[in-house]
Amino acid sequence: MQGHILSRYAGWPVIIGAGLAGLMAALEMDGPCVLLAPSFTGEGTSSTLAQGGMAAAVAPGDSPASHAEDTLKAGAGLCDPAIVQRITEAGPQAVETLLRLGVPLARDENGQLALHLEAAHSHNRIVFAGGDRSGQVILQHILQQAQKKENIHWLQATLEGFHAHNGTLQGLWSSAGFIPTQHCILASGGCGGLYQHTTSPLSNRGVTLALAAQAGATVRDMEFTQFHPTALVTPDQTNRLSLISEAVRGAGAVLRLDDGHRFTNELAPRDVVSRAIAAQLREGRTVFLDGRSLPDGPFSARFPGITQACQKAGLDPNTQLLPVQPAMHYHMGGLKVDQTGRTTLKGLWACGEVACTGLHGANRLASNSLLEALVCGQWAGQDVNAAHQDTSTSLITTAPERPTFTTDWPFRAEMQQHLGILRTRKGLEEFLDRTLPLARQNLCALTASFIGWAALHRPEQRGAHWREDTPAPQPPHHIDMRLTDLPL
Numbered sequence: 001m002q003g004h005i006l007s008r009y010a011g012w013p014v015i016i017g018a019g020l021a022g023l024m025a026a027l028e029m030d031g032p033c034v035l036l037a038p039s040f041t042g043e044g045t046s047s048t049l050a051q052g053g054m055a056a057a058v059a060p061g062d063s064p065a066s067h068a069e070d071t072l073k074a075g076a077g078l079c080d081p082a083i084v085q086r087i088t089e090a091g092p093q094a095v096e097t098l099l100r101l102g103v104p105l106a107r108d109e110n111g112q113l114a115l116h117l118e119a120a121h122s123h124n125r126i127v128f129a130g131g132d133r134s135g136q137v138i139l140q141h142i143l144q145q146a147q148k149k150e151n152i153h154w155l156q157a158t159l160e161g162f163h164a165h166n167g168t169l170q171g172l173w174s175s176a177g178f179i180p181t182q183h184c185i186l187a188s189g190g191c192g193g194l195y196q197h198t199t200s201p202l203s204n205r206g207v208t209l210a211l212a213a214q215a216g217a218t219v220r221d222m223e224f225t226q227f228h229p230t231a232l233v234t235p236d237q238t239n240r241l242s243l244i245s246e247a248v249r250g251a252g253a254v255l256r257l258d259d260g261h262r263f264t265n266e267l268a269p270r271d272v273v274s275r276a277i278a279a280q281l282r283e284g285r286t287v288f289l290d291g292r293s294l295p296d297g298p299f300s301a302r303f304p305g306i307t308q309a310c311q312k313a314g315l316d317p318n319t320q321l322l323p324v325q326p327a328m329h330y331h332m333g334g335l336k337v338d339q340t341g342r343t344t345l346k347g348l349w350a351c352g353e354v355a356c357t358g359l360h361g362a363n364r365l366a367s368n369s370l371l372e373a374l375v376c377g378q379w380a381g382q383d384v385n386a387a388h389q390d391t392s393t394s395l396i397t398t399a400p401e402r403p404t405f406t407t408d409w410p411f412r413a414e415m416q417q418h419l420g421i422l423r424t425r426k427g428l429e430e431f432l433d434r435t436l437p438l439a440r441q442n443l444c445a446l447t448a449s450f451i452g453w454a455a456l457h458r459p460e461q462r463g464a465h466w467r468e469d470t471p472a473p474q475p476p477h478h479i480d481m482r483l484t485d486l487p488l
């Protein structure tokens with residue numbers, strides 16, 4: 001299939017995705033650029049769903065060095081210390097950026113920024129807005145600022161493929177046509193929608209990551225998928241699950257089994273709590289979050305957004321127990337990038353959740369992803385500005401033949417079962433037997449196969465990756481893969 005060429009945009013940098021990372025990249029652009037996404041309202045973004053807020057060392061007595069230390073500890077030996085230092089040092093400036101863009105961050109009674117504490121942070125360092133609606137408030141304000149910029153051209157469309165020649169990007173197919181360009185920033189989010197239980201938008205299924213891999217980009221540490229311990233169980237398990245933020249446990253809510261007994265330390269790291277719940281669910285037990293008597297007042301006053309989600313499911317968190325289960329929440333792995341967001345495919349940058357910068361390692365520290373999306377979006381935009389000025393090679397003028405891929409995905413339950421919190425060689429092999437034969441044609445199967453293949457080749461328990469059959473640790477190492485590394 002050939003498709004028509006969008007010559008109006010020829011040679012312009014194209015940014016894919018209108019979540020936090022994409023919008024921050026777009027705000028940096030000096031000249032005309034295209035912002036391409038299916039929607040410009042926050043719909044389909046994880047950014048707008050963020051509840052807790054953004055981590056940054058701005059409290060008296062806190063420091064970027066302490067933030068970096070906590071990040072490295074959570075990352076279980078696989079963070080890149082240089083990028084951890086750079087991003088945590090950029091945290092206070094990122095808070096200034098939010099304020100400059102008009103985001104009404106919450107303040108305390110003295111007019112100072114209010115700061116939450118979250119699990120595994122050694123200081124109160126999470127800035128937030130709108131109670132538990134941080135992402136929504138942040139994104140709406142940034143969208144408004146981006147809409148004022150005349151150099152940003154909004155193209156409501158989806159990415160359908162990259163065209164590369166000799167290891168260099170030459171253009172991309174979208175549902176609106178082919179755009180010849182040698183500069184693209186991919187900010188298309190994670191892949192939670194591959195799983196049956198996820199807190200992410202179901203449209204985030206790793207399709208764009210697979211397209212980048214098809215064009216030659218390298219992926220890194222794909223096996224590291226973070227499960228949030230407490231997603232609300234609803235009768236309809238096919239939809240996205242509502243998240244019940246860690247802040248609820250921080251505020252005093254406890255986990256109980258169906259007989260009322262507590263079974264774990266609710267404030268242990270996210271992966272530890274998730275595994276404790278998963279083990280109970282596997283035994284056929286039901287797990288509840290009990291927020292009926294929080295020390296600082298009723299649940300609904302402290303968590304209005306979560307209360308609304310519970311009410312939609314027919315539950316009153318002030319008086320009732322909330323059934324919970326872990327759900328896929330964040331992808332630490334992704335497209336391998338350098339400090340400026342460059343992937344291994346020349347002309348393609350990546351930022352936000354689709355990228356693997358080295359900040360999170362084997363496990364993300366809570367609220368570090370909005371920070372990463374904000375600053376890495378900016379850095380990618382700045383680097384594209386500089387690179388775009390140097391362009392001297394000519395652009396292609398006719399749309400090349402487009403390879404056709406499929407994106408149907410009937411394996412959400414299998415993904416949950418075999419590539420979930422507790423993994424075994426047998427389960428991974430069974431899963432790969434089904435997906436590898438599809439992965440050349442089917443983009444969801446390709447991303448899922450990368451995750452499965454990397455999980456199979458990491459026979460250890462590290463961070464969010466837990467092989468039940470091989471607990472012995474291996475020396476810290478990354479797993480980098482290209483399309484040709486899979487046995488397709």
Ligand SMILES: Cc1cc2nc3c(=O)[nH]c(=O)nc-3n(C[C@H](O)[C@H](O)[C@H](O)COP(=O)(O)OP(=O)(O)OC[C@H]3O[C@@H](n4cnc5c(N)ncnc54)[C@H](O)[C@@H]3O)c2cc1C
Binds near residue numbers: 036047049367
């Ligand atoms: C429920 C929930 C709560 C969270 N809470 C927090 C929190 O409190 N703090 C924190 O730091 N992190 C939190 N996270 C994680 C954080 O929100 C995300 O990691 C981050 O927002 C990702 O931003 P992004 O810009 O990379 O992607 P997204 O915000 O997901 O945006 C992706 C964009 O790409 C577009 N896109 C996708 N596919 C295509 C395509 N084919 N063509 C064109 N466009 C496409 C999407 O439509 C969207 O516009 C939370 C995540 C979830 C799911």
